[in-house]
Amino acid sequence: MRNGLSNAEVFERQARNAKMQALLVAALHKICGVLGIMALTWATAVLLGGFVADLSLWDFYLISFLLLAESVRLFIIEIVIKLVSGILYCEKRDPAEFEFTDKQPELVRKLNFVGQILGGGVAFVSLSFTFYRIRIRGSSRFSSRDGPIHMISSLWIFYVIVILNSLIAILSVTLHLLFRNFQSIKDTSRGNKHADSLATFYDTIYRTAVEHGMTAGGEVDLLDFAFQKIANDLKRKIRPLIVRTLNKAMIAYMYENNGVTLACEYLRGDDLWKRIAAANLAGFWSEERRIETKQELFWGLRDLIFREGDNASASLNSIERLARHLSPRELQQDRDLSGRPHPFLVDIPNGGNVLDTIVSLVLMQTRSTLHFRVRAFEACCLDPRARDHLYRQVHPHFAQPAVKENISRCLLQVVINQVPNTNRRVAANDEFWTMVSDSNLGNLCIKLAGVLSPQSSSVRIVARIYSASALLLLLQHGGTTYALQAAALLKMWIQDRINLQDRHCYYWTDDVVAAEKVRALADLPVLDWPSVTVRDKEKPWHVLSRQEITDIIAAARGMP
Numbered sequence: 107m108r109n110g111l112s113n114a115e116v117f118e119r120q121a122r123n124a125k126m127q128a129l130l131v132a133a134l135h136k137i138c139g140v141l142g143i144m145a146l147t148w149a150t151a152v153l154l155g156g157f158v159a160d161l162s163l164w165d166f167y168l169i170s171f172l173l174l175a176e177s178v179r180l181f182i183i184e185i186v187i188k189l190v191s192g193i194l195y196c197e198k199r200d201p202a203e204f205e206f207t208d209k210q211p212e213l214v215r216k217l218n219f220v221g222q223i224l225g226g227g228v229a230f231v232s233l234s235f236t237f238y239r240i241r242i243r244g245s246s247r248f249s250s251r252d253g254p255i256h257m258i259s260s261l262w263i264f265y266v267i268v269i270l271n272s273l274i275a276i277l278s279v280t281l282h283l284l285f286r287n288f289q290s291i292k293d294t295s296r297g298n299k300h301a302d303s304l305a306t307f308y309d310t311i312y313r314t315a316v317e318h319g320m321t322a323g324g325e326v327d328l329l330d331f332a333f334q335k336i337a338n339d340l341k342r343k344i345r346p347l348i349v350r351t352l353n354k355a356m357i358a359y360m361y362e363n364n365g366v367t368l369a370c371e372y373l374r375g376d377d378l379w380k381r382i383a384a385a386n387l388a389g390f391w392s393e394e395r396r397i398e399t400k401q402e403l404f405w406g407l408r409d410l411i412f413r414e415g416d417n418a419s420a421s422l423n424s425i426e427r428l429a430r431h432l433s434p435r436e437l438q439q440d441r442d443l444s445g446r447p448h449p450f451l452v453d454i455p456n457g458g459n460v461l462d463t464i465v466s467l468v469l470m471q472t473r474s475t476l477h478f479r480v481r482a483f484e485a486c487c488l489d490p491r492a493r494d495h496l497y498r499q500v501h502p503h504f505a506q507p508a509v510k511e512n513i514s515r516c517l518l519q520v521v522i523n524q525v526p527n528t529n530r531r532v533a534a535n536d537e538f539w540t541m542v543s544d545s546n547l548g549n550l551c552i553k554l555a556g557v558l559s560p561q562s563s564s565v566r567i568v569a570r571i572y573s574a575s576a577l578l579l580l581l582q583h584g585g586t587t588y589a590l591q592a593a594a595l596l597k598m599w600i601q602d603r604i605n606l607q608d609r610h611c612y613y614w615t616d617d618v619v620a621a622e623k624v625r626a627l628a629d630l631p632v633l634d635w636p637s638v639t640v641r642d643k644e645k646p647w648h649v650l651s652r653q654e655i656t657d658i659i660a661a662a663r664g665m666p
Contacts, residue, residue, distance in 0.1 A: 114362040117303075117355040120292050121328050124308040127285040129323055132315035134278035135183065141271035142176045145264060149173055152260050165261065168239055172232050172268050179228040179275065186221030187313050190214050197343045204612070206647045208344050208352060211302035214309070215290065219283065226279030233272035236265050282312070296355060299647075303356040307331055329368065332360050337379040340386060340416075346423060347646045350390045357387065361394045366403055373406035382416045389424030392431040398449050404428070405454045408463050422478040425450075425460065429485035429492075430616075448491045461492055465546055469553055477569035480557065483550075484576035484620065493583040500545045514584025516542035517551050521577070521592050524555040525599075551577060558599050568617060570603045575620040578627055593627035600628045612639040615650070615658055622662040632659055 111119070149169050154161075161169070195210035289308045293301040310331055315323025335356070339349045350357060359365075365387070372384035388403050410421035432448065450460035464486060468479050486492045501509050516539045542548050557565055557573035574596070582589035593600070604621050618635055625633070636652040650658075 112358075112362070113355055114359040117359045118328070118363070120289075120304055121307055121359075124285075124289050124304050125311050125324075125326070125328075127281075127288075128308045128311035129315055129320060131278055131282045131285060132312050132323055133320060134274055134281070135316055136320065138271055138275045138278060139180065141267055141274065142180060145176065145267045145271060146173055148260070148264050148267065152264075161257075164239070168235060169264065171235065175228050175232045176268075176271065179225045179232075182221055182225045182228070183316075186217060186225075187316060189221075190218055190309060191313055193217065194342060197345065199343065204345065206345060206348060206641065208300050208302075208339070208342075208348055210342070211290075211300050211305065214302075215286075215305070218286065218309070222279045222283055226276055229272045229275035229279070232268060233276070236268050236272070240265060298352050298354065301352045301354075303332075303335070303353050306335055329360060329363055329365060332356050332365070333368065333372065333380055333383055336387065337377075337383040340382055340420075341379045345646060346386045346389075346420065347643055349386070351644070351646060357390045358394065360387065361391045361397075366391070366400050370402050370406050373403075373410065378417075381410070382420050385410055385417065385420035385424055387424075388421075389427035392424075392427045397428070398432055401449055401452055404449045404452075404460050405457075408454065408458075408460045411463060411467055419475065419478055422482045425464065426478075426482040426485040429482065430488065433489060448489060448495075450486060451491065451495050461486055461495060465496070465550060469546070469549055476557070477566050477572065480554070480569050480572045480576060484572040484579070487576050487579040490583070493580060496547050496550075496580070497583060500542055500547050511584040512538060513542055513547070514581055514588040517548065517581055517584075518588045518592055519543075520548050520551045521555050521581070522595060524552060524559065525595055547580065551580060554580075555596070558596065558603055560599065560602065567604065567606075567608065567611070568613075571617055571621045571624065574600060574604060574624045578624060589627055593624070594629070597628045597630065600624060601630055604633075606633050606635070606638050612641055615640065615642050618655065618658055619662040622659050626663045632663070635659065 149172075154166075154169065193210065193213055195208065195213055197208075198204060286305060286308055289304040290302070293304050307328065311323050311326055314326055332353075336349060336353065339353070340346065369384035369387050372380045375381055385407060388407055391397050391400075407421045407424055410417045411425070412418065413421075429450065432450075448461075450464075453459045464479070464483050468483050497510060497513055500513055519539065520543050554573040554577040556562060558570055558577070562570075578589040578593060581592045604624060613635070618640060622632060625631070635655045640650040640655055642648055642650060
């Protein structure tokens with residue numbers, strides 16, 4: 107909050123000022139263009155066309171130089187605008203080479219600065235030569251005795267136009283660099299070193315006004331621009347967490363100004379990158395007030411998770427982030443929402459809900475990457491309401507402690523059956539056990555144990571971590587004893603499969619927390635996390651120090 111205004115309102119006010127400043131600078135550029143055409147017309151039609159034989163050699167070359175200089179100046183401005191709009195910095199695709207930053211804002215800033223300085227330099231040189239002609243060289247060819255009667259006035263008119271054009275051009279360059287620097291300072295004032303929301307909005311208004319006219323520049327809508335910028339950033343393969351961090355104020359503005367409605371439309375639309383932007387934005391908004399009431403947004407994410415590529419990844423990432431923040435504790439902070447059902451458990455008309463869809467996705471073979479699926483499912487399992495829902499599907503009266511405990515006991519037996527060389531004490535005629543083992547919940551335990559088993563040698567460590575965590579969360583719902591027994595049973599798998607053999611990978615703090623909770627249940631020692639790169643999702647470019655990692659591990663394991 108600043109002066110009683112929310113962050114979204116502050117950003118909107120700053121964007122409105124950026125728009126007015128960009129339009130002012132664009133208007134000055136347009137005036138320069140008009141004056142340049144006037145100078146060109148006057149010089150070619152009047153001076154070089156009517157009085158070329160009477161001009162001094164100095165005037166002839168000076169007029170020619172000034173015309174060429176103005177053409178070069180306008181060309182520089184136009185080519186810089188094209189380069190700025192077309193510059194494309196893409197993040198490296200190899201995870202080991204991720205830089206977790208966006209270099210494009212700095213590249214654009216430098217190119218813009220160089221272009222404006224060159225254009226302003228040409229204008230200053232033109233102004234200097236014109237003043238030199240008038241003040242220092244004297245008025246030898248401005249006397250009525252030295253030529254035709256109208257040549258004097260014609261030369262004065264041309265040089266006055268050039269002076270005005272040069273002065274306005276220098277003013278335009280000065281204001282452009284000043285205003286754009288103001289936007290960059292406002293962007294980075296929130297602690298985001300490479301943030302560029304306001305600066306990019308300023309550039310967009312300026313470019314649109316120069317290329318398509320002042321009216322078109324004035325009609326650029328902030329919300330439409332915001333969606334397009336998020337889509338463009340993601341299209342350049344910038345990590346979504348970086349996009350979120352560097353556009354945080356703009357994303358809050360989008361949420362408060364009809365952005366959710368527009369995101370729901372894009373989720374159903376045909377524009378690939380705006381659809382991916384909308385899917386990511388749902389997760390970016392996870393901490394916004396009353397996000398749990400935006401049910402249509404959750405249903406829109408559900409419809410995307412079976413698609414391929416970035417559609418499914420963006421949707422699953424958002425579902426994971428939302429699930430981690432939609433806890434009962436946070437809902438109880440708002441009395442009006444404390445009694446609401448979990449939005450992932452609300453059925454879409456004539457369809458299922460988000461949680462059941464995630465379960466189906468985990469159980470089936472799809473094109474979406476496994477670790478995205480199990481990570482989203484594990485985040486859902488953190489909420490007891492989600493586990494209640496899964497247990498209820500096995501037995502409608504799961505709320506009775508004895509029934510819930512029996513389900514966990516059967517699930518433990520399901521896990522035992524997945525581990526070789528164990529005593530399988532299963533009654534073949536036990537109908538309740540058969541019901542549990544054949545249910546989605548039983549199949550989930552089989553799937554998650556299979557991901558952790560040595561037979562799944564190609565599975566990434568992140569998938570193993572969250573599979574183990576989700577499995578133990580499901581088992582502990584009927585009593586912590588069952589999670590402890592399962593962890594003891596799977597101890598060798600956890601020790602061998604949840605390790606840090608790949609030192610070139612990076613890990614998030616959530617990965618550390620999930621892995622250490624699992625290893626603590628299995629009574630295994632702490633992994634050597636300081637030997638690898640650990641990052642915080644709130645500050646992705648920041649690599650955690652040894653002390654920070656130690657504090658996170660202590661909190662995860664419940665150590666003093």
